[in-house]
Each structure stands twice: as C-alpha cells, then as structure tokens.
Amino acid sequence: MSNLFLFIARSFFNLSSFSVLLLFLLSFSSFTATEAYDPLDPNGNITIKWDIMSWTADGYVAVVTIFNFQQYRHIQAPGWTLGWKWSKKEVIWSMMGGQTTEQGDCSRFKGNIPHCCKKDPTVVDLLPGTPYNQQIANCCKGGVLNSWVQDPATAASSFQVSVGQAGTTNKTVRVPKNFTLKAPGPGYTCGPAKIVKPSRFVTADKRRVTQALMTWNVTCTYSQFLAQKTPTCCVSLSSFYNETIVPCPQCACGCQNTSQPGSCVDPKAPHIASVVPSTGKNNYAPLVQCTSHMCPVRVHWHVKLNYKEYWRVKVTITNFNYNMNYTQWNLVVQHPNFDNLTQIFSFNYKSLTPYTAINDTAMLWGVKFYNDLLSQAGQLGNVQSELLFRKDKATFTFEKGWAFPRRIYFNGDNCVMPPPDAYPWLPNGSSQQLISTLNLLTTLLAAMAFLLGYA
Numbered sequence: 001m002s003n004l005f006l007f008i009a010r011s012f013f014n015l016s017s018f019s020v021l022l023l024f025l026l027s028f029s030s031f032t033a034t035e036a037y038d039p040l041d042p043n044g045n046i047t048i049k050w051d052i053m054s055w056t057a058d059g060y061v062a063v064v065t066i067f068n069f070q071q072y073r074h075i076q077a078p079g080w081t082l083g084w085k086w087s088k089k090e091v092i093w094s095m096m097g098g099q100t101t102e103q104g105d106c107s108r109f110k111g112n113i114p115h116c117c118k119k120d121p122t123v124v125d126l127l128p129g130t131p132y133n134q135q136i137a138n139c140c141k142g143g144v145l146n147s148w149v150q151d152p153a154t155a156a157s158s159f160q161v162s163v164g165q166a167g168t169t170n171k172t173v174r175v176p177k178n179f180t181l182k183a184p185g186p187g188y189t190c191g192p193a194k195i196v197k198p199s200r201f202v203t204a205d206k207r208r209v210t211q212a213l214m215t216w217n218v219t220c221t222y223s224q225f226l227a228q229k230t231p232t233c234c235v236s237l238s239s240f241y242n243e244t245i246v247p248c249p250q251c252a253c254g255c256q257n258t259s260q261p262g263s264c265v266d267p268k269a270p271h272i273a274s275v276v277p278s279t280g281k282n283n284y285a286p287l288v289q290c291t292s293h294m295c296p297v298r299v300h301w302h303v304k305l306n307y308k309e310y311w312r313v314k315v316t317i318t319n320f321n322y323n324m325n326y327t328q329w330n331l332v333v334q335h336p337n338f339d340n341l342t343q344i345f346s347f348n349y350k351s352l353t354p355y356t357a358i359n360d361t362a363m364l365w366g367v368k369f370y371n372d373l374l375s376q377a378g379q380l381g382n383v384q385s386e387l388l389f390r391k392d393k394a395t396f397t398f399e400k401g402w403a404f405p406r407r408i409y410f411n412g413d414n415c416v417m418p419p420p421d422a423y424p425w426l427p428n429g430s431s432q433q434l435i436s437t438l439n440l441l442t443t444l445l446a447a448m449a450f451l452l453g454y455a
Contacts, residue, residue: 038222039354040071040332040352040354040409041070041072041354042354043069044069044073044148044222045069045070045220045221045222046066046068046181046219046221046222047067047217047218047219047220048065048181048190048219048220049064049067049199049215049216050176050193050215051063051065051199051214052213052214052215055169055213056162056168057168058164058165058166058168059090059162059163059164059165059166059167059168060162060167060168060213061161062160062163063136063158064082064158064159064161065138065156065157065158066080066156066157066181067156068145068148068155069155070147070148070222070412071148071363072147072149072363072411072412073147073222073412074146074147074412075144075145075183076144077143077184077327079125079142079143079145079183079184080124080125080145080182080183080184081101081122081143081181081182081183081184082122082123082124082179082181083123083179083180083181084120084178084180085119085176085177085178086120086121086176087174087175087176088167088174090164090165091116091117091165092116092161092163092164093112093162093163094115094161094162095116095159095161096134096160097125097138097139097158097159098123098125098126098159099115099123099126100121100123101124102118102122103115103117104116104121120178124143125139125141125143125157125159126142127142128140128142136158136160137158139157139158139159141154144327145157146328147330149330149350149352150348150365170214173214175193175195175216177192177193179192179193179218181220185227185228186227187222187224187226187228188221188222188223188226189220189221189223189226190218190220191220192218195215196217198211198213199212199215222412224412224413224414230253230254231252231253231295231413231414231416232253232296232297232411232415233253233296233298233299233408233413233415234248234253234293234295234298234299234416234417235248235299235405235415235417236298236300236418237300237301237404237418237423237424238302238424239303239398239424240303240304240305240306241303241306241398241424242424242425242426246424247293248291248293248295248298248416249416250292250293251292251293251294253288253295253296254294255294256294264287264289264294265288265322265377266289266290267290267377285323286323286324287323288320288321289321289377295320295416296324297317297319297321297374298318298320299316299317299318300315300316301315301404301405301408302314302315303398303403303404304386309390309391310389310391311388311389311391312386312387312388313403314384314386314387315333315347315384315386316382316383316384317329317331317374317383319374319376319377320381321376321377322377322378325374325375326411328365328366329372329373329410329411330363330410331363331365331409332361332362332363332364332408333361333362333405333407333408334362334407335362335404335405337360337389337391338360338389339392340390340392341362341387341389342389342390343387343388344364344385344386345385345386346371346384346385346386347364347365347367348367349363350362350363351363364385366383371383399425400423400425401425405417
C-alpha cells in the first residue's frame with residue numbers, strides 16, 4: 001500500500017507524467033489480495049449461500065445462491081463460473097438451474113450415472129429459455145448478475161444440487177473447500193466456507209416460516225489488480241474556457257505492438273469487416289481500436305457551460321472494444337459538487353455515500369431499453385448525457401482543475417486519469433482579471449497623486 005501513497009504524494013509535487021505513470025504501474029506488482037479494499041464500496045462482496053433443504057439416502061439436496069452485494073460492480077455475459085473441491089468422495093447426482101462444465105469419470109457407477117463425478121466441479125448458470133422443468137427461482141440468466149444499486153431483484157442467481165456419497169446429518173456433512181469464482185475472468189478471491197445459522201424462508205401467504213437444515217456462507221471479494229495486468233479504461237478532459245483537449249494518457253492501457261500486426265484494429269482499414277466479429281457476440285479477450293491509449297473504454301468529461309447559479313457538464317463514454325457489447329454498464333464519478341446535482345439527462349443516478357457525511361460520489365447508468373447497452377466499437381459505440389450542477393459559492397471555482405472529477409470507475413474498474421498538471425486551466429487573463437483591475441486602479445491613483453503633488 002505504501003507504493004500507492006508514494007504515487008499520490010509525488011503526483012502533488014508536479015513530477016513528470018511519465019515518472020508518475022511509471023511509479024503507479026510499478027505499484028501494481030506489489031499489491032496483494034489483502035489490499036483489494038475498495039474505498040467507494042467498503043462493504044461490497046459476493047456471498048455464496050449453501051442451504052441444505054432435505055436429506056437423501058446417501059446425501060442431501062441443497063439450493064446454492066450467489067448474491068451480488070457490490071453496489072456498482074456487476075457480472076455480465078458470458079457470466080459467472082463457480083468452482084470448489086469436495087472434502088470427501090461426494091458426487092453430484094442431479095442439478096436444476098445450473099450444470100457442471102464436465103461430468104468427469106463416472107465409470108465406477110452402474111445403473112444411475114451421476115451428473116458429475118469430479119473432485120473439483122465447475123458450475124455455470126443455464127441460459128434463458130431453459131425448459132421449465134429444469135428451472136428453479138433466480139436461475140437461468142446466463143450467469144449475468146446486476147449490481148445491487150442498479151437492480152437488486154436481478155442481483156442473485158440460484159441453482160439446486162443433489163449431492164451423493166456425503167453425510168446425511170449436520171455432524172457428518174463436510175463443507176466443500178477451495179471455492180473459486182470467475183466473472184467471467186479472474187479477480188475474485190473467496191474465503192473458506194463458514195457454517196452459519198440456518199436460513200429462514202417465509203411462505204407466500206406470510207403465515208409460516210421454514211428453515212434450512214444446515215447453511216454455510218462463502219464470501220468473495222474483488223481486486224482489480226488480480227483481474228487484469230493493465231487498466232481497462234481511461235479519462236479525457238476538455239472545457240469551454242480552454243481550447244486544449246486533454247487526451248487519455250499515452251499507453252494508459254498498453255502500447256501498440258508495431259512488431260505484431262493484428263494486435264489492434266485500424267478503423268480506416270479497407271477490410272475491417274473481416275477482422276471485426278459480428279454484432280452481439282461478446283468475447284472476453286479485448287480487440288481494441290488502434291489508439292494512443294489502447295484502452296477498451298474512454299470516458300470524456302467536458303465542462304460545457306457556465307451560468308450565473310449553475311454549470312453544466314457533458315459526459316461521453318466511448319467503446320473502442322470490437323469484442324464486447326457492455327450490457328448494464330455503469331459509471332462511478334467522484335466530484336465535490338455532486339452534493340448539488342440539480343438535473344441529469346438520459347442517465348439514471350444514485351448518490352453513493354461511502355463516507356456517510358460526504359456526498360461527493362455518484363453512480364450513473366443507462367436507461368433501460370434506451371442506452372443501457374454500450375455497443376461494440378463503431379458508429380453506435382458511445383453513450384452520453386449532461387449533468388447540471390448548482391454552484392456552491394463557498395467552494396465553486398474553475399481554477400486549478402476543480403471542475404474535473406477526482407476519479408472515475410467504469411463497470412467497477414478504476415480508470416486512468418490524466419496527470420493533474422495537464423488539466424485545462426483558466427487563461428491567465430481570466431484567473432487574474434481582478435488582480436489586474438486593482439493594479440490598474442492603484443497605478444492611476446498613484447499617477448494622479450504624483451501629478452497633483454507636482455502641481
């Protein structure tokens with residue numbers, strides 16, 4: 001963590017942007033799983049709840065539910081993958097609402113063949129449109145989980161599993177170990193299963209409460225440093241009072257590999273259609289447009305207008321990834337004026353208050369069926385909105401980059417910001433207009449006094 005503090009401290013001492021970026025990238029290598037704390041979502045996690053609902057002749061039937069308790073980090077297609085290692089010689093006889101990716105070696109069984117005999121099964125969600133006799137509640141969404149803020153009703157996923165060759169009482173059952181969660185790639189670290197109080201369930205008529213026979217929970221936390229070696233988004237800035245457009249930092253998400261053709265896509269190439277996949281087909285490996293920053297996603301913050309009591313910002317999110325349509329995307333922005341946000345156009349908004357008393361963090365996401373899909377790179381690969389802020393006379397200023405965000409997250413990943421010394425600043429004449437006027441008056445008064453004294 002000390003490397004991160006070093007990066008922040010030296011940034012304030014106007015170190016060159018290259019040196020700051022180098023220190024920041026070096027700090028990535030020293031982070032551990034214990035340093036995956038997210039200050040904007042300190043309690044965010046994914047909890048896996050395993051409820052034993054009934055005993056069988058050689059085991060039990062359980063309902064496994066994955067809850068996404070993260071405020072703004074969601075799981076999109078191709079969805080989650082859950083794995084674990086059995087503590088004994090358990091097998092999975094059958095499943096509903098999910099399936100294992102491999103059956104394993106079941107040659108020792110005759111007659112009824114188990115669904116899976118692997119010591120370390122891997123489970124995925126079923127797809128939408130699965131026959132009803134294979135479904136249970138909260139299943140069959142293709143592994144997609146919404147964030148808790150965007151839609152808590154779709155922030156959970158369940159499947160039912162019938163386990164054999166296991167214990168048949170609370171004392172003989174052994175909890176699985178070595179849980180893994182991919183969403184769809186790495187990034188999550190899961191702790192050990194912990195036996196907790198049995199879950200309670202209220203019947204539909206709310207007149208009776210039942211409970212599981214046994215319950216254990218597994219908590220998984222996310223680290224961007226484990227998820228990918230390089231950032232996935234960057235930020236560019238501009239303003240009405242300065243013609244300078246500050247681009248994303250060069251090589252923010254990597255540099256173009258000129259020695260390896262095909263590492264990125266030139267949008268002006270004549271045969272681009274043969275390289276780019278068909279619309280709607282997601283691929284976890286990014287295929288990005290050739291840019292100076294090489295980021296799959298760019299967020300542009302433009303200070304657009306200045307009114308007497310308000311000021312206006314335009315936010316544009318551009319997708320440079322030809323392999324990904326970002327469904328249910330979201331943006332988290334930190335800026336001190338969000339406590340006076342007056343109106344937002346064409347985006348949904350919710351205030352996040354990780355520090356309770358300080359309201360400076362906002363979560364933005366698209367309107368359903370309108371702009372909640374950020375299409376793959378191309379003409380339709382962008383979404384935008386405008387934000388209207390009310391000025392607070394005690395804090396508002398356009399000086400020293402105050403009008404620009406402190407940090408931005410896209411889909412839960414921290415975006416690379418330009419160095420502070422590159423922000424668009426007010427022209428010298430504007431920032432010193434008051435001082436220049438006073439100097440002029442002082443000079444005139446001194447000249448008049450001199451002339452009067454001379455006379």
